[in-house]
Amino acid sequence: MNKNRQEILKQAAAVHRETLQKHLQHRLEVARAKGDENLIRLLELEANSLQ
Numbered sequence: 001m002n003k004n005r006q007e008i009l010k011q012a013a014a015v016h017r018e019t020l021q022k023h024l025q026h027r028l029e030v031a032r033a034k035g036d037e038n039l040i041r042l043l044e045l046e047a048n049s050l051q
Helices: 002-036 037-050
Strands: none
Touching: 002 037
16 A cells, blocks of 8 residues: 555656646746746746756
């Protein structure tokens, strides 16, 4: 049972990370479309911290 719970938590963490990355990518696309260089730099820093 403990192994199963650990696997579920591992999968949930992976899905959460993937969702964060997708949202961040979308925010970057919007910032680039608007030409907001300051926001782009901040979002790129955030992206690097997720890796």
